[in-house]
Amino acid sequence: MSRETIAHTVFSSAAWLSAACTLMVFGFMAVLGYPILRDGLLWDMLSGPWSPMHQSYGIRPMIAGTLWIAFFGLMLAAPLSLGCAVLIQVVAPRGFGRLLHNVVHWMTGIPTVVYGFVGIFLLVPLVRQIFGHGSGLCALTAALMLAVLVAPTMILFFVQGLSQVPRSYLTAAAALGATPIQRLIYIMLPNAWRTLSAGLVLAFGRAVGDTMIALMLAGNAVALPHSVLDSARTLPAHIALVIAADFDSPEFRGLFLCGLILYLFTLTASLAVRCTVTSGRQRP
Amino acid sequence: MTPGRTQQYLVIAWAWSCAVILVSAVSAVIGFLLVRGAGALNLELIFGHTAALDAVLLRRPVFGGLFPAIVGTLLLVLLSVAIALPVGLATGIYLAEYAQGRIRSLLGLIFDVLAGIPSIVIGLFGFSLAIFLHQRLSGRIYPCLLISSLSLAFLVLPYLIRSTQAALESLPFKHRITAPALGATRLQNIRHVLLPRAMQNIAGGIVLAIGRCAEDTAVIMLTGAVATAGVPKGVLGHFEALPFFIYYISSQYADPAELSQGYGAAIILLIICLMLFGLNKVAQKVVAARLYTNVAKKRWQKNGP
Amino acid sequence: MLCFAAGGWCGALDAFNGETGTIRISGGTAHIPVMKEAAARIMSSHPDIQISIAGGGSGVGIKQVGEGLVDIGNSGRSPSDEEVHKYGLKMFKWAVDGVGVVVNPKNPVQSLTTAQLKDIFAGTLTNWRQVGGSDKGINLYTRDEASGTREVFWKKALAKGDITPTANVVPSNGAMKTAVANDPWGIGFVSVGHIDATVAPVALNGVVPTLDTVRQGTYKVARGLYSNTKGAPTGLVQKFIDYLFSPEGQEIAADKGFIGIK
Numbered sequence: 001m002s003r004e005t006i007a008h009t010v011f012s013s014a015a016w017l018s019a020a021c022t023l024m025v026f027g028f029m030a031v032l033g034y035p036i037l038r039d040g041l042l043w044d045m046l047s048g049p050w051s052p053m054h055q056s057y058g059i060r061p062m063i064a065g066t067l068w069i070a071f072f073g074l075m076l077a078a079p080l081s082l083g084c085a086v087l088i089q090v091v092a093p094r095g096f097g098r099l100l101h102n103v104v105h106w107m108t109g110i111p112t113v114v115y116g117f118v119g120i121f122l123l124v125p126l127v128r129q130i131f132g133h134g135s136g137l138c139a140l141t142a143a144l145m146l147a148v149l150v151a152p153t154m155i156l157f158f159v160q161g162l163s164q165v166p167r168s169y170l171t172a173a174a175a176l177g178a179t180p181i182q183r184l185i186y187i188m189l190p191n192a193w194r195t196l197s198a199g200l201v202l203a204f205g206r207a208v209g210d211t212m213i214a215l216m217l218a219g220n221a222v223a224l225p226h227s228v229l230d231s232a233r234t235l236p237a238h239i240a241l242v243i244a245a246d247f248d249s250p251e252f253r254g255l256f257l258c259g260l261i262l263y264l265f266t267l268t269a270s271l272a273v274r275c276t277v278t279s280g281r282q283r284p
Numbered sequence: 285m286t287p288g289r290t291q292q293y294l295v296i297a298w299a300w301s302c303a304v305i306l307v308s309a310v311s312a313v314i315g316f317l318l319v320r321g322a323g324a325l326n327l328e329l330i331f332g333h334t335a336a337l338d339a340v341l342l343r344r345p346v347f348g349g350l351f352p353a354i355v356g357t358l359l360l361v362l363l364s365v366a367i368a369l370p371v372g373l374a375t376g377i378y379l380a381e382y383a384q385g386r387i388r389s390l391l392g393l394i395f396d397v398l399a400g401i402p403s404i405v406i407g408l409f410g411f412s413l414a415i416f417l418h419q420r421l422s423g424r425i426y427p428c429l430l431i432s433s434l435s436l437a438f439l440v441l442p443y444l445i446r447s448t449q450a451a452l453e454s455l456p457f458k459h460r461i462t463a464p465a466l467g468a469t470r471l472q473n474i475r476h477v478l479l480p481r482a483m484q485n486i487a488g489g490i491v492l493a494i495g496r497c498a499e500d501t502a503v504i505m506l507t508g509a510v511a512t513a514g515v516p517k518g519v520l521g522h523f524e525a526l527p528f529f530i531y532y533i534s535s536q537y538a539d540p541a542e543l544s545q546g547y548g549a550a551i552i553l554l555i556i557c558l559m560l561f562g563l564n565k566v567a568q569k570v571v572a573a574r575l576y577t578n579v580a581k582k583r584w585q586k587n588g589p
Numbered sequence: 590m591l592c593f594a595a596g597g598w599c600g601a602l603d604a605f606n607g608e609t610g611t612i613r614i615s616g617g618t619a620h621i622p623v624m625k626e627a628a629a630r631i632m633s634s635h636p637d638i639q640i641s642i643a644g645g646g647s648g649v650g651i652k653q654v655g656e657g658l659v660d661i662g663n664s665g666r667s668p669s670d671e672e673v674h675k676y677g678l679k680m681f682k683w684a685v686d687g688v689g690v691v692v693n694p695k696n697p698v699q700s701l702t703t704a705q706l707k708d709i710f711a712g713t714l715t716n717w718r719q720v721g722g723s724d725k726g727i728n729l730y731t732r733d734e735a736s737g738t739r740e741v742f743w744k745k746a747l748a749k750g751d752i753t754p755t756a757n758v759v760p761s762n763g764a765m766k767t768a769v770a771n772d773p774w775g776i777g778f779v780s781v782g783h784i785d786a787t788v789a790p791v792a793l794n795g796v797v798p799t800l801d802t803v804r805q806g807t808y809k810v811a812r813g814l815y816s817n818t819k820g821a822p823t824g825l826v827q828k829f830i831d832y833l834f835s836p837e838g839q840e841i842a843a844d845k846g847f848i849g850i851k
Contacts, residue, residue, distance in 0.1 A: 125771070
């Protein structure tokens with residue numbers, strides 16, 4: 001066999017091996033979670049409360065907790081990130097904007113566990129004091145820290161989106177007398193909305209998948225959260241806490257259901273982003 | 285209606301306040317850490333009551349110090365990147381150079397999915413893999429350094445694939461036609477022309493992967509990181525790691541001394557990760573410069589001036 | 590150095606002379622301080638031995654030792670007959686401990702009855718005012734289901750009453766102590782050996798949970814600290830278990846706030 005063929009085989013096997021890894025993860029989740037389906041527990045697990053003492057292994061409170069905290073975090077982070085991106089790209093592109101861009105770049109390197117650690121000792125007592133009741137370990141605290149975590153990546157994504165708007169549009173608008181802010185509102189935002197929404201979806205995926213912040217800051221109660229000041233548990237935190245259970249028990253199997261749900265969620269997010277971005281490229 | 289001047293000023297004000305909020309948030313986080321933890325940064329933090337030289341040469345075990353956790357993190361990073369690098373690089377080359385059409389988009393989609401998988405799911409996978417191997421293959425396998433490294437390799441594979449692919453694809457088209465026009469094979473072109481020029485961006489991906497391995501907690505929490513294990517003596521043993529130590533200490537410090545250890549550990553981890561980031565930029569420039577001079581030098585030697 | 594300091598108790602450590610290998614320990618979080626100290630002493634005088642310690646709770650300890658993932662599984666409750674039968678466990682009880690209710694030292698409430706405790710943890714009593722404290726909401730802290738401490742608390746202190754699902758869940762005794770120490774209006778339960786100046790013990794039906802009341806039997810919420818192995822322990826593991834029962838080991842247990850079995 002010639003060198004070329006060997007090289008080709010090596011490269012393609014590596015690629016298919018990597019692809020296999022992705023599928024293997026899914027496979028393990030599905031196969032190990034299968035007994036739930038087989039034993040007819042699926043509906044109960046998806047809709048019931050978590051109470052092993054009463055033989056109820058529902059993960060509905062955890063699903064709700066995950067979505068609440070992620071949604072809240074995103075609600076806090078999105079306007080913040082857009083504002084910063086606007087500053088970097090439009091308002092102060094040469095001065096403070098560059099500095100902010102570098103700061104944001106560095107921020108993406110801060111480890112999650114450090115955010116969680118600081119959250120416990122700085123944010124939790126603060127939230128407890130501000131609201132006067134509750135332990136400070138709640139969905140709000142987790143959402144606040146999560147917002148600080150996902151904001152840098154979102155900002156970078158938004159900046160990239162805004163910068164990819166065709167220059168000709170901007171020059172044309174400038175020639176007609178538009179100010180930078182007018183160019184932003186009328187040209188950049190409408191043209192970049194695909195990348196912006198992709199950034200939102202990716203950040204949401206990241207927020208849903210984060211373990212440490214929710215584990216350390218949200219309280220981990222098993223009840224369905226009814227307000228932002230309630231203690232809540234997310235699916236990743238649930239997996240981390242329950243990993244101890246007996247291997248054949250429904251509790252343990254339930255973990256693979258959690259894993260599957262998370263996997264499918266991020267799968268959908270990735271697909272959505274891909275579709276948005278590709279359909280954007282196909283436009284004339 | 286065109287936005288009047290007030291509305292434009294409002295937008296500008298909003299942008300600035302967002303920036304201020306963000307910067308204050310991150311300064312609060314880092315500042316808090318530095319203020320509370322700066323006092324903890326000393327040799328005792330790392331080596332406990334053991335002499336530094338004895339600890340580093342592994343002559344005596346360290347108790348109450350971060351040394352085992354630092355070594356654990358180091359080994360983890362080395363092993364994971366060693367596993368993920370060849371596969372990731374080769375996959376990136378395949379995607380950029382060989383794959384076409386349907387296969388290319390399919391693989392691209394699969395790797396996007398891989399990149400999105402939450403770390404806890406990968407940790408769960410690693411844990412169940414360990415149990416599976418333990419029950420089917422050998423009773424000696426259990427969640428350990430090797431399993432953790434394997435799982436972390438899964439985690440960082442997408443970074444390496446993406447950066448290799450992006451680096452190769454962003455090279456000017458002329459690099460793909462010049463050498464082949466002179467008779468080089470595809471492999472020779474990749475090896476001698478494309479890779480050296482793409483190296484600086486690939487190096488960026490590698491550094492990102494290293495950073496990710498160093499900071500990840502969810503994966504190692506489920507696959508072998510424990511509270512106390514000393515310096516790992518082999519890949520099939522339990523190990524300590526810095527991020528896990530921080531998590532563990534944050535919820536159960538026994539006294540203020542241990543808490544300040546936690547702060548110290550957080551600062552050390554922060555410094556490591558931020559340094560890697562800075563290293564990224566430096567490495568890119570260094571790698572580019574060296575490779576260019578090497579390539580030019582070799583050509584000069586071979587073919588004369 | 591430790592040998593000199595401990596005087597004539599070097600004997601127990603001598604049993605490890607010439608041994609190499611690893612001992613993997615996991616399980617009950619109450620045991621961890623004792624395990625850490627024992628491991629430190631053994632490893633400093635015998636650098637060829639490596640001991641790794643993980644937490645996770647009593648449930649984890651039993652499951653992991655049963656599955657062969659660790660050599661010693663610690664539990665703060667005795668393994669059930671089912672568990673012993675399924676895994677072939679050998680149990681070794683080397684100390685006695687209690688489970689006490691704790692609140693923040695700033696909290697004026699120092700004593701509760703079983704009925705009040707049940708109502709608090711069930712979620713029906715929600716304000717400290719209702720039990721003689723300030724007008725603030727009660728913040729509950731509980732443990733996850735794998736916890737032996739929780740099981741003992743639920744059985745003996747709560748008389749199998751419900752624990753409301755809105756309680757915050759912490760993963761270990763140390764974490765419980767930290768949580769309550771940092772929350773002025775929190776209440777939780779923790780191993781008596783872990784109680785120190787950062788938390789205030791609450792008298793249950795007039796009896797304060799201390800080492801003495803547990804030893805005398807006046808404080809009823811007590812449990813043994815077990816180390817379990819799969820089948821009879823051999824070699825290094827056997828020596829470690831023996832060490833726990835030796836005078837030096839019992840001294841460590843007493844030092845960390847437990848009551849030695851001897």
